[in-house]
Amino acid sequence: MLLSSRGFTADRYRNNTALYITRAPELTEPVGMWTRSSRLNIADDDLFNRIDSGFGNITIVVGTLPAEPFIIKLDNGEYEGFCIDILDELALRLNFRYELTEPEDGLWGGMNPDGSWNGLVRKTMDKEFDMSIGPISLTAEREEVVDYTTPVMEDGAGIILRKFEDTYGKIFRSFKPFTLNVWITIGFVLLAVGLILGFVDKVSPYRGKTSEIGQKIKTTSVADDIWIVYGSYMEQGTEFTPSNASGRFILGFWWIFTILIISSYTASLAAFLTVAFFDKPIKTIDDLTSQSEIKPLVKQGSNLYTLLKKGETERYRKLYELLQQAPEVTNKDDAIKLVLTGNYAYLTDQSQLQFLQKEDCDQLILGEEPFNSGGIGFIVTKGSPLLSQLSYNIIKLQEAGLIRKWTQKWWVSTETCTEDGVTNVVHSLELSTTSGPFIAFAGSTMLALICLIIEHICFRFKLLSCANKQRKMTVDSEDSISNGEL
Structure with a gap:
């Protein structure tokens, strides 16, 4: 005015x-x-503060740590990644330059036993860093000593571990196209159709044929009928076939059933034999705390480590006890090496784990349920004049769809990893993969040999019985002759 x-x-x-x-x-x-x-x-220097003139081309010191794909450090010392894209856009909009640097201790920022802070949080508190970027989880404790910008995304903690190959399932994979219930049902149906065919063949007035008047061709037994049904199912011909229309009707529909079943089996078998299946022993944090073989790994100084150390819930306390039995890790590379070579599960932000899995889909597998969900954002010194402009422009980036664009850029991969631990890559069949039918055939051969031995034993008993009867008849005949002569 x-x-x-x-x-x-x-x-x-x-x-x-x-x-x-x-x-x-x-x-x-x-x-x-x-x-x-x-x-x-x-007279009032703050009169035009509302005019968006940016930061006046100042240079600010930005702290960070490598955390793919948020921050990726290249061999030449430069940085790229999801957070770098956001920082570049903010620098363009707010007219500032930046210098990236890392804390000497390589930590994100946790509270030491004496109550002091370390890592990025400490450097930002002491104003050595004007701003720190990366997947910095928003927590109440950190909020007391630094200021957070508007969260750039929502995230939670997840679990990643190496793939444990299902060895038992690999041997009998040839039988996996059908469940056990289906195999049992097929066996009962095969037996039932054989019995029905035998019954029809016995009661039908046209159960036999005659080549000449008064000379009848041999009819089939129930065992023969079951063998006919089994041979049809295995797509093999048999010597006997029903001569009556009712029997042929039953057998004809059985052939149709056989074609459908075998076609379904063959189609499923092709998929099961060419796709690698893996066991997932740890799916949730409760699975991890309920066993002792696989130990958890958490980066020292991370928000998750602090959370587990505080032990506010029973499962967090159990997880921290297991954590004390595992080696200490301060970076992602050491953790992944331990995961791939031993019985360890690495716990960190789910978004980072998704990126790691896509980089090595053949060896790594994710858990199913993230936990401790929350926002992640950038931090500035408490009371920093940069905060309002940074938060406002981050919201503008979200509204413009740029955050979503960069998310798709850094998390999309050509490698396809499915959620159930199956890698969609075709493999040549190995003997271990097809050994199931060989084992089944070997087992059936052993049973056949046992049956053969039993048949020989029964046959010898039968011969012995016949010989004894013949000997007795001979003795009785000789006695009769002797008595007659006397």
Whole structure:
């Protein structure tokens, strides 16, 4: 609001004209004045703070740590990644330059036993860093010592471990196209159809044929009928076939059933034999705490490590006890090496784990349920004048769809990893993969040999019995002859 104070000369011209600038709506506090001699003079330096002039091309020190794909450190010392894309856009919009640096201890920021802070949080508190970027989890403790910008995304902690190959399932994979219930049902149906076919063949008036009058061809037994049904199922011909229409009707529909079943089996078998299946022993954090063979790994100084150490819940306390039995890790590379070579599970942000899995889909597998979900964002010194502009422009980036664009850029991969631990890569069949049918055939051969031995034993008993009867008949005949002669 402009207020004037002026006088007039003898010639009625304005003299000593002054225009006062006051702050609305009170109109009582002058913030500047304009006069003919001194021109404009602004007394309040904060008057134009609302004008978006950026940071005036200043250079700010930005702290960070490698955490793929948020921050990726290249061999030449440069950085790229999801957070770098955001930082570059903010620098362009707010007119500032930046220098990236890392804390000497290589930690994100946790509380030491003496109550002091370390890592990025400490450096930001001490104003050595004007700002720190990366997947920095928003926590109440950190909020007390630094200021957070608007979260750039929501995230949670997840579990990643190496793939444990299902050795038992690999041997009998040839039988996996059907479940056990289906195999049992097929066996019962095969037996039932054989019995029904035998019954029809016995009661039908046209159960046999005659080649000549009075000379009848041999009819099939129930065992023969079951063998006919089994041979049809295995797509093998048999010597006997029903001669009556009702039997042929049953057998004809059985052939249709056989074609459908075998076609379904063959189609499923092709998929099961060419896809690698892996066991997932740890799916949730509760699975991890309920066993002792696989030990958890968590980066020292991370928010998750602090959370587990506090032990606010029973499962966090159990997890921390297991954590004390595992080696200490301070970076992702050491953790992944331990995971791939031993019985360890690495716990960190789910978004980082998804990126790691896509980089090595053949060896790594994710858990199913993330936990400790929350926001991640950037931090600045407590009370920093940078905060409001940074938060405002991060919201603008989200509204413009740029955050989503960069998310797709850094988390999309050409490698396809499915959620159930199956890698969609075709493999040549190995003997271990097809050994199931060989084992089944070997087992059936052993049973056949046992049956053969039993048949020989029964046959010998039968021969012995017949010989004894013959000997007895001979003795009785000789006795009769002797008595007659006497």
